[in-house]
Amino acid sequence: MRTALAWGTGAIVFAAAAIGLSEYTLYLVCHVAVIAVLALGLTVVTGVAGQVSLAQAAFSAIGGYGAVLLATRADVSLWLSIPAAAVFAAAIGYLLGLPALRLEGPYLALVTLGFTAIVQTVLIHWGSLTQGPLGLPVPPLTLAGRPLTSSRDLYLVIVPVTVILFVATNRLLRSRVGRAFHALRQSEVAAQVLGVNPVHYKTLAFALSAFLGGIGGGLHAILTTFLSPESFGIIESIFFLVVIVVGGVSAVSGAILGSAFLVLIPETLQAFRQYQALVYGCLLLAFIVFAPGGLAGLVRSARLAWRS
């Protein structure tokens, strides 16, 4: 009953926002949603399964470029090419995970870092495919022959997709699979003697993060309408880490809270825009040292304090 009520309210808010909010505000909402999907992938692999990944920007690039190239070169509809590219990203993520996961902490971070650097190098130098540093324009998503170009149109696509992905991920993380991820992060040896196969679940976490990264990359492409290699580097990968650390690493709500915070703060405080990346760095450090549970953790302890 309560869930039905929540869904009903959500649907009304969603519809009211589509009618009432300005084009620019809707663009911001879409932006928050897309960053949240990308960060959600990192929540799964890093926050929950405990495997440091600096490859999220690379998976996002594979999703974005893959979808657009499939659409422009092979004439596949973006509706199909985005999930197809995400599945491809997941396969790459799985393969990357296989060797990397036999290794521990620093090695894994280094491999994912190297992977991001390689993907970016390929994007820059395989000019015949990607148009290199010039970048690649993204064709619009079309519905029944009509191109969806306004933020209002895209809002109607991006937000429901985001909601579905979050609900699905949340369910998965509460199931046997998610419990195995959590268990591996907290005590690998205990998880093993209870029958959890570490290699299987770590590579699975990697593949899922890559899938979400791929979908997020595709959505990001249709929202920004332009792909450029410089937006898929190591620094961008670190940005997703900032999002989940600020939001809360091991809760799916953390990805949304972090994304909203980091996208909307620079919008509201214009003066601070110039130093945006510096502020991100300070936030990352402050949260990891003083509030490792992130905003989600702060919300939770505030709620507990309120109740008692």
Place this chain on the structure above:
Amino acid sequence: MALLSVRELTVRFGGLRAVDGFSMDVTAGRIHSLIGPNGAGKTSVINAITGLYPAAGSIRLDGRELLGRAPHAIAELGVTRTFQNVELFADMSVLDNVLVGAHRRLRYGVLAGTLQAGPRWRREGQERRRAEEILETVGLADERAREAGDLTFGKQRRLELARALATGPRLLLLDEPAAGMTAAEIGGLNTILLALRAREALTILLVDHVMQVVMEISDTITVLHYGRKIAEGSAERVRTDPEVVRAYLGEGRRRARA
């Protein structure tokens, strides 16, 4: 009939042999204790059985060789354990800790977990109820929603036991289950272990220093000294074995000197 037979087991650390040509049979449905002075190699035996340490020799469960299998594969065959220094999933709820134990009894994957549907998903509810029952058995039912890391040490030990039971083991290995417990808590542990043996026909191999556990509930005791077996038999027989007395006294004397 022996459920577990260990033959000529040797565990090496560099040049040191922590376990040296050790053999032992654990009979099905019994509580079997492995005791010995500090550093005798007891935990190394458990680590070898559960696949955490590489070892030479042979460890067979119902005729199937365990050596060379990965820890999770050994768990699949129905062997699980608890740890000397408690290895709980501290940030997870008590109930979720037990449900990780049910991991191998559930078989569904990503799709069924996401859709919360499908024939294999149905067991999730059953396992939840079973986990609640197990928490009841070890006296933690009221703590089910708390974070495991917030429990007292004695309760953490019991939770580890509950989590191991949730795997539905054939052979349960307990590494110093009574360490750090009060006498009253140990009494409770003994009752639980005896009840498990009676009700579930569970085979238990336990390692402990605490004689209140070992002497009161063991069907068989094996004594290990410097990686070798020096005695085996009932509590009464082991207690009076001259070599065992010497091993323990020797340790006492060395301690007195140091």
Place this chain on the structure above:
Amino acid sequence: MLFQVLASGITAGAVYALVALAFVLIYKGTRVVNFGQGEQVMLGGYLVLVLNTFAGLPFWLAVVLALGLAGLLGVLIEFLVLRRIIASSPLTKIIAMLAIGLILREGVRAVMGPNAYPFPFLLSPAPIEVGGVLLTPANVAIVVAALGVMALFYLFFRFARLGKALRAACENRVAASLMGISVPFVFTTIWVLGSVLAGVAGVLLAPLVTLTPDMGLVAIKGWVAAVIGGFTSLPGAVVGGVVVGVVETLSGSYVSTALKDGITYLLLIAILIVRPSGLLERRAVKKV
């Protein structure tokens, strides 16, 4: 041609070796993977630039002062950040170090702007010919300075009392604390040494590349070098640095300049796939 390539490969390799050395030192001594290393290198270069070009100090004085400040930064990182998360997971530490790197890089960008600066190096970049190979005095000086620093390092760890104590503490923390060596003191000292080394690498690297806030990405090369060298071996880090420098210059000359970075990263991944156990320190069995 080949010798020419080797000569410039060794120049770059010597600097990578210093980066790797600092990285390995800090990892071995404090178990922290310093993902802010590259930015410490970058900052070393900028400090000399500011003190020399903007504040008008003589070059050598600027270098000495810059290295002092680099060491101070190491103390600050250890004191203000790492002490607070000493019991946290490796993941937390990795993220904290990435954050410090981000702050340093963006801080420099905010103060100095995003543009590249030429580095005020003393020696002439004009090449001289030695046995058919063109060498620039600047590059020779870089290699000599890097070798000098490594030699100092070796002597310090081999013969100085403090160096021996640090080495003991890295090998066995418990034994060291029983011997009366204070672990916090060891951590701070190692951070100072590692940070000064990173500063030296910055000063030597700056003439080879242009000085930009993103220069710190060079640290990836240092990390690759550390991995090749076995991650916890100081001599291994030096060998690894030279290998990376040479491989990079060779692939730059014979394959494609555009792809030389990519080839270095592929080397990293290939090594980790093919010989991870050989490169890991002997896998310690976790005690449970």
